[in-house]
Amino acid sequence: MSYSKLDDKNVTAFIPGTIIDVKVKPGQEVKEGDILVILDAMKMHNRIIAPSTGRVKEVNVKPGDRVSKGSVLVSIE
Amino acid sequence: MPLKNKIEELKKRKEEVLQGGGEQAVAKQVAMGKLTARERIIALLDEDSFNEYDMFVEHDARDFGMDGKVLHGDGVIIGTGTIYGAPVAIYAQDFTVAGGSLGSMHARKITKIMDYALRMRIPLIGINDSGGARIQEGVNSLAGYGEIFWRNTLSSGIIPQISVILGPCAGGAVYSPALTDFVFAVNKISKMFITGPEVIKSVLGEEISQEDLGGARVHAQITGNAHFYAESEYECFEQIKKLITYIPWNNTRKARKFEPKEPKVSYNIEDIVPGDPKEPYDVRNVIRAIADDSDFLEIQEKWAANIVIGFGRLNGETVGFVANQPLVMAGVLDVDSSDKAARFVRYCDAFNIPLVTLVDLPGYLPGIDQEHAGVIRHGAKLLYAYSEATVPKMTVILRKAYGGGYIAMSSRHLRADFVFAWPSAEIAVMGPEGAANIIFRKEISEAPDPEAMRRQKVEEYKEKFANPYVAAAKGYIDTVIEPSETRRLLLHALEVSSTKVADRPFKKHGIPPF
Numbered sequence: 001m002s003y004s005k006l007d008d009k010n011v012t013a014f015i016p017g018t019i020i021d022v023k024v025k026p027g028q029e030v031k032e033g034d035i036l037v038i039l040d041a042m043k044m045h046n047r048i049i050a051p052s053t054g055r056v057k058e059v060n061v062k063p064g065d066r067v068s069k070g071s072v073l074v075s076i077e
Numbered sequence: 078m079p080l081k082n083k084i085e086e087l088k089k090r091k092e093e094v095l096q097g098g099g100e101q102a103v104a105k106q107v108a109m110g111k112l113t114a115r116e117r118i119i120a121l122l123d124e125d126s127f128n129e130y131d132m133f134v135e136h137d138a139r140d141f142g143m144d145g146k147v148l149h150g151d152g153v154i155i156g157t158g159t160i161y162g163a164p165v166a167i168y169a170q171d172f173t174v175a176g177g178s179l180g181s182m183h184a185r186k187i188t189k190i191m192d193y194a195l196r197m198r199i200p201l202i203g204i205n206d207s208g209g210a211r212i213q214e215g216v217n218s219l220a221g222y223g224e225i226f227w228r229n230t231l232s233s234g235i236i237p238q239i240s241v242i243l244g245p246c247a248g249g250a251v252y253s254p255a256l257t258d259f260v261f262a263v264n265k266i267s268k269m270f271i272t273g274p275e276v277i278k279s280v281l282g283e284e285i286s287q288e289d290l291g292g293a294r295v296h297a298q299i300t301g302n303a304h305f306y307a308e309s310e311y312e313c314f315e316q317i318k319k320l321i322t323y324i325p326w327n328n329t330r331k332a333r334k335f336e337p338k339e340p341k342v343s344y345n346i347e348d349i350v351p352g353d354p355k356e357p358y359d360v361r362n363v364i365r366a367i368a369d370d371s372d373f374l375e376i377q378e379k380w381a382a383n384i385v386i387g388f389g390r391l392n393g394e395t396v397g398f399v400a401n402q403p404l405v406m407a408g409v410l411d412v413d414s415s416d417k418a419a420r421f422v423r424y425c426d427a428f429n430i431p432l433v434t435l436v437d438l439p440g441y442l443p444g445i446d447q448e449h450a451g452v453i454r455h456g457a458k459l460l461y462a463y464s465e466a467t468v469p470k471m472t473v474i475l476r477k478a479y480g481g482g483y484i485a486m487s488s489r490h491l492r493a494d495f496v497f498a499w500p501s502a503e504i505a506v507m508g509p510e511g512a513a514n515i516i517f518r519k520e521i522s523e524a525p526d527p528e529a530m531r532r533q534k535v536e537e538y539k540e541k542f543a544n545p546y547v548a549a550a551k552g553y554i555d556t557v558i559e560p561s562e563t564r565r566l567l568l569h570a571l572e573v574s575s576t577k578v579a580d581r582p583f584k585k586h587g588i589p590p591f
Contacts, residue, residue, distance in 0.1 A: 042409055
């Protein structure tokens with residue numbers, strides 16, 4: 001049994017949905033609270049925001065992608 | 078001996094106790110970045126308002142070489158004082174004296190001030206900073222904890238109980254805060270767990286730091302055990318003081334009334350909520366556009382942020398706000414957000430605080446993990462809490478109110494006193510997409526162009542049912558209002574419900590789905 005540490009580096013999908021917009025590129029500086037991607041799910045264009053300030057390491061999605069729950073959308077370093 | 082000399086002796090004795098655990102122990106406390114127990118009380122209470130009792134209490138342990146030891150105040154300070162003029166009873170464990178460990182006399186001091194708070198019907202504040210049970214006192218320590226827990230439960234719903242975690246609070250000790258109404262935690266100082274890292278390592282072989290196991294951030298974000306999070310002790314005390322202004326002294330009173338103030342003009346309610354129901358917004362700004370002076374004290378801000386709870390004022394009177402947060406996880410209800418809101422509703426009901434519920438949610442969060450985590454019984458808590466509450470209940474439906482979520486969020490059917498809906502409200506059994514797919518399944522599948530037919534039927538359903546007027550036609554909502562009328566109508570609702578009578582059949586107590 002493992003535990004999940006407070007993760008403010010990897011941003012995941014809270015529910016399956018469709019990516020409708022990607023606001024950041026790898027290497028870009030982001031501030032805590034900045035919008036990273038827009039995820040269409042649960043009748044909402046959910047703003048997926050940066051949980052911490054840093055540099056975008058990876059962007060794993062593009063508009064139109066269907067994502068599953070828990071998949072890492074963007075990672076920050 | 079002349080009286081003067083006796084007074085001198087008293088002063089000397091007091092001076093002695095004020096040393097706490099002595100210079101070295103105090104230096105250690107300071108090195109840990111912590112205030113001493115006495116400094117904390119002074120920082121929290123009104124100036125010169127603190128009166129201490131049981132200063133000269135001594136421990137009564139005889140075993141393991143304890144009989145010769147002097148422990149000033151037995152490691153805890155108790156007394157009474159005021160916060161913005163409101164009376165409070167307080168205890169603060171003194172970590173500099175034997176690590177703030179809890180022996181029988183230490184516990185007896187705490188239970189004495191708890192009894193006092195209950196008898197006088199005034200709030201109780203407990204500052205926890207203790208290594209845990211005093212091992213040398215054996216089962217007497219456990220008895221002490223048990224006596225504290227029993228009193229926490231007895232006082233629950235009668236006087237406000239506040240726990241402040243300013244150091245370790247481990248093992249059995251954690252249950253006292255858990256039984257109280259509000260838990261305050263400070264970054265890098267608070268540590269709360271039932272079994273610490275050493276036990277976890279020896280029993281399970283798992284390694285984790287104290288901070289990652291039960292630090293302030295963990296309890297503010299993951300567990301929900303902490304209601305308020307602060308970066309420093311002083312910030313924490315300001316939070317406590319602010320909370321005290323919002324709550325009554327006990328369950329027979331109303332919270333203090335303040336001078337009414339209009340919301341700040343910068344919060345324009347019509348600009349906050351987008352017309353497109355798929356666009357998110359921060360519902361806290363709607364609360365600020367409604368509440369006096371746009372002032373809102375949020376509780377459990379970081380945990381289960383898909384629902385927002387906290388205190389504000391309307392026309393000077395404290396109200397409890399419960400609002401779905403479209404900005405986080407589309408504002409869904411799930412296990413944690415149901416727990417969070419349900420407990421808050423019960424708190425407000427116990428302490429005569431009217432409830433204002435703002436509704437905009439797609440429903441309950443689907444998923445195997447949610448179902449297996451027991452979302453049925455957790456979700457039921459919210460229905461129970463709203464149904465049970467007899468304080469004035471005002472509901473405003475801003476946009477989406479679908480299915481079980483509509484019922485749960487203080488609907489007419491759970492005896493809301495007033496239900497207002499904005500023209501943007503969508504009150505229906507489910508969203509247009511899902512509903513059209515079910516109702517028009519045959520037409521869609523048999524159409525030459527099923528996708529076009531599906532879209533047409535969704536639009537038809539949307540037009541017919543995704544509005545407030547079907548519910549208004551049945552009287553399930555009282556009136557459809559313009560957003561700018563919201564505050565005025567809530568003020569009016571509050572005014573006319575101040576003499577509300579809501580009799581319920583006698584029972585010893587209900588059986589909520591804990």
